[in-house]
Amino acid sequence: MRRDGAPRFSTPAFWLIFVSSALSNVAYSTTAPVLPRYVVEVLGGGPALVGSLVGLSPIASLVVQPFAGVLADRYGYRVVSVASGLLASVGVLFLLVSATVPGVAAGRVLFGAGGSVIATALMAWVLAIVAPERRGQALGVFGLGVWIGLALGPVVGENTFHLAGFGAVWLVCGALQLGSVAAALVVRQRADGLPPEEAAVVTGENLAGGAAGPTDGSPSAPGVPSAPGWRVAVRSVTRAGVVAGLVWATEGVLLTYLVLHLESRGVRPDGVFGGASVFTVFAASVVLARLAVGGLPDRIGARRSAVLALSCVAAGLLVIAAAGSFAMAAAGAVVLGAGFAPLFPSLTMIATERLPSSLRATGLGFFNAYIAVGMAGGSFAGGVLSGWWGEWSAFVAAAALAVAGLGVLATEPGHGLRARRP
Template identity: 30%
Template sequence: MPRHTPGGTLSATRTIGAERTDREGVCIVIGAARAPLFTGTFIALTVGDLAYFTATGVAIFVLPLYVTGPLEHDEVAAGIAFGVFAVSALVLRPFAGRLADRFGRRPLLVGGALLAAACLAATAVATDLVAIIALRLAAGVAEAAFFVAGFAALADIAPTERIGEALSYNSLGLYLGIALGPLLGEALLENLGYPAAWLGASGLALLAAALVLIVGETRPSSTEHDGPFRILHRPSIPVSIGFLTSLAAVGGFLAFASLHARRVGLADPSLALFAYGGIVVVCRIAFARLPDRLPSLPLAAAALGTIATGLIFAALWQDPWGFVLGIAVMALGVTFSTPAFFSAVFATAAPSERGLASGTASAAIDLGLGIGPILLGFVAAPYGIPWAFGLAAAIAAIGAVWTLRLAGGARPQPVTTQDP
């Protein structure tokens, strides 16, 4: 059975093989049989994520163009429309985590996908900024439910010793969605117009609802809920702050990538987001096992430093090649940031707290994707998008320093194996 300490969750499983102890005192099992990862449930959850986040990728590409085009607003309005969903998602995500622990993952997964489909369909007929903002707030509710329950379900079904690998593969749905969604959005926009783009995204969200319905309920049946009602998982808060800085930097980039691609002369603007998502996908596959082999917090700090470097390239080298190079370097950092940070978060949580920990950590996503685009919008409007990218680089660099300080203060506990 797992053994828990005040500092986190220590995995304990029956293994076959020799053991050795590394320099930090952590027991490593050599030659142990690997528990299966690619089950039907894992695949259904990952493909459901792909459908959901492809719909999100369509919105990422189309929304800023819609706000600055047909609605005739500026970059500030585009940043607000892009990031305002974080207000509702931030408030509800911790509650979603607690609900996922008490009532199960499936109701939130299915309900979140259905609500997202409704919001995207309604955007097709929205004709003013106020309506767009209202729909984005509702989309934040959907995001809170789907994302928190999805990560909790992933932690339920993934073998403990392969959680970093599971996060790497599962997140392919997110980044393939970000890579393919803009291409689909641009194709629909160019050939059929804005309403078709929004309705296409809505159909993908409906597909996600059908797929996660197949997943079934993954919440451990032995989970106890007799403790006090909490909406925050305190041990994961310091790690989540570092994660927030990565999302603020990357979220600001995503909000203005399509606009900047056009202004630097990139022939096909959707290629910017396609390159970003595609590089992350390839690297996540190539290095899927690395997050389980390296200390989580130092890896996360290195990822933040790489993100900052890529943003500096994009800010200073203002032509298509410079922009693509910046995207490539930043995407390399993003490859390891989410698996590293979530591995560190789940190491602090018992099975009965996975939803709570997921809700707390993913609240950083709302803050980052909300604060980043809005803050960068206020810089981009008077000074230009390159200055906004420079600010994003500074945010990522500060996060790297913070995370390194956390790593320096960590005191890893030895892991022992016990019979179940």
């Protein structure tokens, strides 16, 4: 218990779940700089094959996201986290033992599918074991696992390759994924500290007809979302999911076109003050802001926090669109990172606040699918706009998407921009 009387979220169970997520994200990012080289040097492929094989994991992730939550609600978070982590490890094994296009393709599908399922299950697990008044802060810290993966994974992969070759990279990646499984396996959350419906889905007791049964009175099997249950989950997360899709489309634009945009303005791509370094500024801003104001959604409410965050995102993107120097682009990245920091926990809280616990992971699966579609759509639409008017136009359009997200929040019945804390 904290001095202010609020329950703590920092428990051994939470940190083990965090470690599981971080290791899984590091494993995923470890292959990023190495796989394209592997396709060219070992498989003899060209750019088209590189793009196809690299893209299989996010495609598989998008396809299984809605089902990931259903599995977690049905079988329990621990069981699904461990099983999906093992599935991802098998995917890495395919890369190790099969130097063929079909083998690599199968490995990428298994790796992407397993990784997306474990991400959804772990996120739902965090929401289940953390008190509602601390969920914003907990989600903010939990989400740092993604940034740890982005920061460490490529470095681990590239250095391992130069030291020992492709096989060593796949072994390290598999070991990291198995480490994620081990962390999830040893979580020991006391079910007697949770409401009965939470305890059932965390421990997997719903397998035996525990408390996490149907919430709509339908005769489906215990813990299995019926057709009405699916509709409840989709309806509950749609508004927050649309906002998330719009915002993560802006991240797709940023990741794909930032360096090209700055290069067109005379900023060199490499070096300490090069365009690529703006990504470092952005990531550091997200991490520092999340550590500093991670509890903002808990203090002022998820909707107000999301409104402030979306405003910062729009402002940061406009600054980057106008940037003609590293300093100006870095300033925009700081504002943008400050906006992204509370956005994920805020939108996740909005998405899940009306979900019964037996449908929480199901809803999160659909919510994450919106994010995946948004990132892919942002990269594609940004390319079209860049071809017509230049990269700056993609960033202006991205800022407009953030403003559109404000409009979506404002039209929510019973809430709007002046909504009280949920």
